[in-house]
Amino acid sequence: MSLLALILVLILSLGAGLLLQALPRREHALPTYPQRAPFLGGGEPDTHAWSRYHVRYYPMALLLIAFEMEMMFMYPWAVVFVEKGAMAVMEMGMFLAILSVGIVYAWREGVFRWQ
Amino acid sequence: MIVSELILPLFMIFLTLGLGIYAAAVLDRLLAARQRIPVADSAWRSPLSNAAWLLLQQTNTTEAPDTPAWQLAPALYLSLAAMGLSLVPWSPTLIATDLATGLVLWGSFEALATVVIFLQGWAANAHLALIGAYRYVALGLSYLLISMFVLIGVALPAESLRFIDVVEAQAPLWHVIGQPLGLPLFLVVGLGLTFWGPLNLADSSDLSGGTSSEISGPLRLVWQMARMAMLVAFSAVAATAFLGGWLGPWLPGPVWVLLKTLGVLALLLWLGRSMPRVAPERCVTLMWVVLLPLAFVDLIWAGTLALLMA
Numbered sequence: 163m164s165l166l167a168l169i170l171v172l173i174l175s176l177g178a179g180l181l182l183q184a185l186p187r188r189e190h191a192l193p194t195y196p197q198r199a200p201f202l203g204g205g206e207p208d209t210h211a212w213s214r215y216h217v218r219y220y221p222m223a224l225l226l227i228a229f230e231m232e233m234m235f236m237y238p239w240a241v242v243f244v245e246k247g248a249m250a251v252m253e254m255g256m257f258l259a260i261l262s263v264g265i266v267y268a269w270r271e272g273v274f275r276w277q
Numbered sequence: 278m279i280v281s282e283l284i285l286p287l288f289m290i291f292l293t294l295g296l297g298i299y300a301a302a303v304l305d306r307l308l309a310a311r312q313r314i315p316v317a318d319s320a321w322r323s324p325l326s327n328a329a330w331l332l333l334q335q336t337n338t339t340e341a342p343d344t345p346a347w348q349l350a351p352a353l354y355l356s357l358a359a360m361g362l363s364l365v366p367w368s369p370t371l372i373a374t375d376l377a378t379g380l381v382l383w384g385s386f387e388a389l390a391t392v393v394i395f396l397q398g399w400a401a402n403a404h405l406a407l408i409g410a411y412r413y414v415a416l417g418l419s420y421l422l423i424s425m426f427v428l429i430g431v432a433l434p435a436e437s438l439r440f441i442d443v444v445e446a447q448a449p450l451w452h453v454i455g456q457p458l459g460l461p462l463f464l465v466v467g468l469g470l471t472f473w474g475p476l477n478l479a480d481s482s483d484l485s486g487g488t489s490s491e492i493s494g495p496l497r498l499v500w501q502m503a504r505m506a507m508l509v510a511f512s513a514v515a516a517t518a519f520l521g522g523w524l525g526p527w528l529p530g531p532v533w534v535l536l537k538t539l540g541v542l543a544l545l546l547w548l549g550r551s552m553p554r555v556a557p558e559r560c561v562t563l564m565w566v567v568l569l570p571l572a573f574v575d576l577i578w579a580g581t582l583a584l585l586m587a
Contacts (some may be wrong), residue, residue, distance in 0.1 A: 163282045167373040168363055170283070171290060173358035177353025179503070182332075183495045188336045190494075200339045200403030201490055207340070211402045219415040219561060226418050233425050237381055240432040243580065244587045251580055260572060265565060275566050276415075276558035 221273040225264060232261055285371035289531065290362050297542070298502050299324060305421060308550045328498055336494035336506075337436075341403050347400035350498040354393045357386050358506035363499055365513045366441045368523045368530035375585055379440040380428050387424055390470055390507070391417030394479055397500065398488035409487025412557050413472060413479035419564035420469035426572035427462050430579035431518045434586065444522035451521040458575035460519040465547055467511040471504050474549025478557050484559030512541035553586060 200207050217223075236254070243250045268274065302324035306316045317323055338344075365375035365382055376382060391414060400412020432438050434455075435446035455459045468476040480487045489500055516522060516537035523530030555563065 164374045164376055167283055167286060168360060169288060171359050171363045171373065172356050174287075174291070175294075175356035176352050179355040179499050180348060182502075183348050183351070183499050186332050186495045187336050193335065193337050195340070198338055198340050200401070200405075201485065202404055203485065205280070207403075210341075211404050211407050212399075215407070215411060217411065217560075219418065222415070222561060222565070223418055226422065229422050233422075233429075234423075236429055237378075237438060240429045241436055241438065243433050244436050244583055247584060251584070255577075262570075265569070269562075269566055274562040276561060 216277055219273075221268065221271070225268050225273065228264060229261060232257060281370070283373075286363070286367070286371055289367055289371065290373055293362060293513065293535065293538070294359055294506050294509060297512075297538070298505040300539065301505040301508050301542055301546065302327075305546050305550070308546055312550060319342045328502075331493075331498035331501075332495055334392075334494040336496055337491070340493055342402050342491075343400040346396050348358060348496065350393050350397035350400060351496060351503050354390065354397070355499065355506055356504035357390055357393065358503060360511040361386050361507075361510035362513055364440055365510075365517050365534065366522060367534050369441060369445075371531060372441065375441060376439065378438050380432055380438040380443070384425055384428065387466070388417075388421060388469055391421075394472070394488060398479065401488075401491040403491050405484045405486070405490045406488050409479045409481070409484045409490070413488070415557070415561055416469055416472070416476060416478050418563075419467045419561050423564065423568050423572045424461055424466040424470075426569075426576050427466070428461050428518065430456055430459055430576045433576075433579050434583040440522075441518045443518055444524060448520045448524060449586070451519065451524075453519045453521075456519075456575060458571055458578065460515065462568060462572055462575060463515055463519065464541075464545060464548065467508070467515060467541075468548060470511055471545075473504070473508065473545065473554040475555050476560070477549075477554055478560065481554060482503055498560060508542060508545060511537065513538040514547060515541045 200211070238252060239254055239267070303320055306320035306323055310316050310320055318326055318550070360374075361383060364376070364379045366372040366375070374382075394413050394417070395410045398406045398408075398413065401407070431443055431452055434452075435442040447455075468474055472479040473492070478487075480489050484490065489497060492500060513534065516534060520537045520541070521533075522537070523531040523533050528536075
């Protein structure tokens with residue numbers, strides 16, 4: 163019943179969002195081509211927007227993946243935490259300490275800077 | 278059974294979404310009026326007249342947009358908010374999606390929001406929108422961890438990832454007092470998730486609208502509604518995780534959840550109106566070097582408290 167409710171919420175809200183966009187637009191004609199020029203602060207659109215863009219935060223994204231893997235262990239860990247007591251604290255503390263060294267290293271390397 | 282487990286919770290979700298979107302729009306205008314920012318018409322009527330105006334407006338487009346993605350992004354963002362709201366328990370029995378992994382599912386909605394917002398910026402095929410989207414991904418990847426650590430801290434005393442257990446674990450002491458760092462950090466996540474106020478890097482005015490610089494008409498209306506809906510859903514989750522959800526004297530549970538949601542919503546909107554926007558180049562460092570270690574401290578605090586109280 164829970165999953166059925168979730169799927170119903172998804173279908174209803176997605177449908178409402180799409181219909182609210184689609185229904186009123188049937189009344190209007192598409193804008194002319196001069197009107198369709200993208201707003202670029204007044205500049206002429208002479209290139210496609212999907213051009214080369216340096217993703218500066220790529221190393222940061224790699225660091226995030228390391229932490230996301232850690233989260234995968236952390237979910238079951240959270241459930242048994244009180245039961246296991248001090249042992250769980252030590253284990254996760256060590257894990258987090260090692261990952262924190264990664265943050266310090268990445269910080270030193272300028273991964274979080276936006277140049 | 279169908280009425281109590283399906284129809285009633287669904288009714289609550291869509292009622293909260295509808296009223297919440299309107300309440301958020303009104304509150305934001307009232308806050309703007311307090312700062313002497315001129316609001317056309319009265320704050321109560323202006324969201325409705327603005328919505329009607331957008332609904333009747335002609336939709337502009339760009340030369341070669343990704344049209345399906347452009348229409349899907351606002352609708353998906355809206356449904357992420359609606360699905361997030363379906364995880365919120367209104368009372369011990371009134372809940373739409375009661376999963377043992379509710380907190381994990383909410384985390385996945387936060388991650389998917391980044392995808393949807395990038396899609397919105399990408400679909401327009403215009404530079405400013407795309408730059409807003411790229412910027413947003415940097416922010417989205419940074420707040421994700423803070424959110425997860427703070428929510429794990431909430432799961433520790435409950436010994437469960439189920440939202441109902443999280444609320445019941447707060448019967449002796451609400452987490453907003455027991456874990457003082459939790460709610461402030463989670464509010465930062467909320468501002469990031471809805472790119473609101475200080476963390477508005479996607480739609481900011483220095484990109485003349487960013488991801489929404491090219492949208493008009495009904496598309497713009499749904500995008501704005503989806504953002505408000507996400508604010509409401511986030512407030513409801515924050516009220517559940519930190520403010521004790523349905524717990525409270527005299528009034529019935531669902532009323533308490535609604536009141537607490539409204540409180541968090543007002544706080545978020547006030548923060549959005551009163552704080553300056555963070556410079557995007559400082560945002561990533563702030564998140565990883567200052568706020569993430571604070572989230573570690575919150576987790577250690579929560580763990581120690583959970584062991585002491587157990």
